[in-house]
Amino acid sequence: MCGIVGYTGRANAAPILLDGLKKLEYRGYDSAGVAVINDKKLFVSKTAGRISALCEKTDNGENLPGFTGIGHTRWATHGAPTDINAHPHTSNDGKFAVVHNGIIENYMSLKEELVKKGYEFESQTDTEVIVHLLEMYYTGDVKIALLKTAARLSGSYALGVICSDYSEKVFAVREASPLIIGLGVGENYFASDVTALVQHTKNVIYMDDGDFAEITPDDVKIFDFAGKPKNKPVNRIEWDIRAAEKDGYDHFMLKEIMEQPRAVRDTLSPRIKDDRVCFDEINLTDEDINKINRIVITACGSAYYAGCAGKYTLEKLTGIPVITELASELRYSQPLIDDRTLVIVLSQSGETADTIAAMKECKKRGAKVLSVVNVVGSTVAKLADYVIYTWAGPEIAVATTKGYTTQVTVLYLLALYIADRSGRITPSDYAETLASIQKIPQLIRQALSMNSAIPTLAKKYHIHNSMFFIGRNTDYAVALEGALKMKEISYIHAEAYAAGELKHGTIALIDDYQPVVALCCNKAIMEKTISNIIEVKARGAQVLALAEKDSSKIVTIADDIIFMPEMDDYLAAPVEIVPLQLLAYYMAKENGCDIDKPKNLAKSVTVE
Numbered sequence: 356m357c358g359i360v361g362y363t364g365r366a367n368a369a370p371i372l373l374d375g376l377k378k379l380e381y382r383g384y385d386s387a388g389v390a391v392i393n394d395k396k397l398f399v400s401k402t403a404g405r406i407s408a409l410c411e412k413t414d415n416g417e418n419l420p421g422f423t424g425i426g427h428t429r430w431a432t433h434g435a436p437t438d439i440n441a442h443p444h445t446s447n448d449g450k451f452a453v454v455h456n457g458i459i460e461n462y463m464s465l466k467e468e469l470v471k472k473g474y475e476f477e478s479q480t481d482t483e484v485i486v487h488l489l490e491m492y493y494t495g496d497v498k499i500a501l502l503k504t505a506a507r508l509s510g511s512y513a514l515g516v517i518c519s520d521y522s523e524k525v526f527a528v529r530e531a532s533p534l535i536i537g538l539g540v541g542e543n544y545f546a547s548d549v550t551a552l553v554q555h556t557k558n559v560i561y562m563d564d565g566d567f568a569e570i571t572p573d574d575v576k577i578f579d580f581a582g583k584p585k586n587k588p589v590n591r592i593e594w595d596i597r598a599a600e601k602d603g604y605d606h607f608m609l610k611e612i613m614e615q616p617r618a619v620r621d622t623l624s625p626r627i628k629d630d631r632v633c634f635d636e637i638n639l640t641d642e643d644i645n646k647i648n649r650i651v652i653t654a655c656g657s658a659y660y661a662g663c664a665g666k667y668t669l670e671k672l673t674g675i676p677v678i679t680e681l682a683s684e685l686r687y688s689q690p691l692i693d694d695r696t697l698v699i700v701l702s703q704s705g706e707t708a709d710t711i712a713a714m715k716e717c718k719k720r721g722a723k724v725l726s727v728v729n730v731v732g733s734t735v736a737k738l739a740d741y742v743i744y745t746w747a748g749p750e751i752a753v754a755t756t757k758g759y760t761t762q763v764t765v766l767y768l769l770a771l772y773i774a775d776r777s778g779r780i781t782p783s784d785y786a787e788t789l790a791s792i793q794k795i796p797q798l799i800r801q802a803l804s805m806n807s808a809i810p811t812l813a814k815k816y817h818i819h820n821s822m823f824f825i826g827r828n829t830d831y832a833v834a835l836e837g838a839l840k841m842k843e844i845s846y847i848h849a850e851a852y853a854a855g856e857l858k859h860g861t862i863a864l865i866d867d868y869q870p871v872v873a874l875c876c877n878k879a880i881m882e883k884t885i886s887n888i889i890e891v892k893a894r895g896a897q898v899l900a901l902a903e904k905d906s907s908k909i910v911t912i913a914d915d916i917i918f919m920p921e922m923d924d925y926l927a928a929p930v931e932i933v934p935l936q937l938l939a940y941y942m943a944k945e946n947g948c949d950i951d952k953p954k955n956l957a958k959s960v961t962v963e
């Protein structure tokens with residue numbers, strides 16, 4: 356995934372573009388570049404490395420005068436992160452510059468055609484075909500050249516384009532990659548997401564697939580790909596720039612871990628009125644609900660693990676079979692999905708390519724798709740039949756935390772809602788379950804305050820290069836997410852394992868001092884997990900256990916304990932994951948890792 360920005364107005368564009376790119380750096384950070392128009396000429400500066408390198412190269416944009424420009428921060432897909440492969444890319448005649456987020460799937464055939472016609476390529480990227488197509492189709496009208504170019508492209512693209520013949524205009528095109536227009540006074544912007552716009556304006560237009568925008572300092576015209584004008588609503592961003600800044604924390608990840616009580620409360624409160632769950636945003640009729648004979652949850656990464664955690668509660672409350680499917684698997688597995696299947700799609704960014712593809716596959720098979728997503732106006736939100744937003748606020752750290760906990764919380768609410776609507780729960784159980792769900796923000800706050808010892812545990816365990824996370828049932832689901840957090844930010848190999856499975860082979864790997872994190876919060880089966888702790892202890896493991904504070908037996912067998920507040924076994928995941936997020940964070944800190952921007956990762960994987 357990459358980040359693109361554009362500006363046209365009365366101020367120097369380059370410093371504004373660089374500042375916008377810094378806000379988008381979590382989307383990709385292996386190279387960056389800007390292009391501006393000055394005196395009817397294009398000026399481009401781009402470099403491998405972080406945006407800080409580009410700031411240095413351009414003296415924070417001061418050596419690139421011009422009031423119109425585009426910028427790009429890259430997560431390399433085609434071609435290594437080098438100066439040449441960095442965007443913007445320019446046409447041979449020097450008139451056009453382009454920035455792109457997405458993948459042009461037919462770029463090889465286009466490149467062959469363009470090379471045969473004498474266009475010279477300098478980079479290994481797919482993007483460069485766009486700028487040569489523009490030159491080929493340009494006869495004085497950029498709009499026509501752009502529409503002809505778009506008609507040749509297949510794949511996903513959010514494009515920013517400038518042409519030296521139009522010194523006040525920037526052009527933006529959206530197809531299957533997010534793009535938002537920011538409306539200022541005497542200046543206008545575009546960006547991949549609102550975090551790059553919100554310090555300038557809260558009035559935005561969410562572009563849709565097939566939209567093309569012609570932007571000047573005082574006007575924004577939007578057309579479809581046939582060139583027909585479109586009227587688009589202006590939306591108001593509801594949060595301010597501080598929400599997208601670190602606010603004194605060392606890392607966005609720690610800030611977002613600490614924000615979870617508020618994020619979960621903000622996600623819950625609009626959906627609980629007069630002690631009833633209400634999803635005003637979705638119109639699931641009684642007929643729709645009673646028709647559901649299966650629920651399929653599909654997502655990627657942590658969102659998938661949020662589904663694994665929610666599955667137990669959905670099945671327990673609704674009595675409907677729930678399966679969880681990795682989106683990257685489901686899309687190629689000929690899924691047995693029909694119009695009686697409710698498909699729930701989870702995604703923080705709403706732009707994950709595998710998740711979007713899986714959604715389309717499910718819709719093709721007649722299923723209704725309900726999405727749980729954090730980014731308003733994202734592709735997943737637009738494609739779904741029903742959308743439930745997690746009001747977590749912008750999540751900047753690549754490793755999700757509040758995205759996960761708010762997704763699981765929505766699944767708990769949805770389970771209760773469906774159980775009630777289908778008459779599968781008594782009024783007293785309903786009231787009791789709702790009261791427990793409403794306690795989650797406070798329990799998360801307790802979990803955050805109970806664990807001041809975690810930095811000390813991190814100092815003890817960070818020296819290892821592998822860890823096991825074991826648990827059963829709901830604990831196992833949380834172990835999956837705990838292990839991923841550890842891997843992706845501390846670079847310590849971590850494997851989540853169903854505790855009862857260890858003895859069927861994997862226990863062969865347990866040697867002296869092998870760290871094992873044992874999740875024992877599900878009280879109904881805690882005794883079973885305790886026996887697994889004893890098994891690994893007998894082979895020399897060091898056990899760090901998670902258990903509720905009154906589990907006395909654990910104290911005698913575990914080497915270290917993280918005490919949790921008392922929780923409902925089937926509503927524990929958003930609380931139980933918190934110490935594991937902190938453990939991963941502090942171990943990554945001990946290891947000197949780049950916590951907010953882990954190597955090789957991007958905030959949203961918008962490619963297959």
Ligand code: AGP
Pocket residue numbers: 655656657658701702703704705706707710753754755756758843956957958959960
């Ligand atoms: C989360 O920590 C990971 N960075 C990653 O697994 C992420 O959850 C996954 O890529 C799905 O992203 P999404 O929720 O934006 O769809």
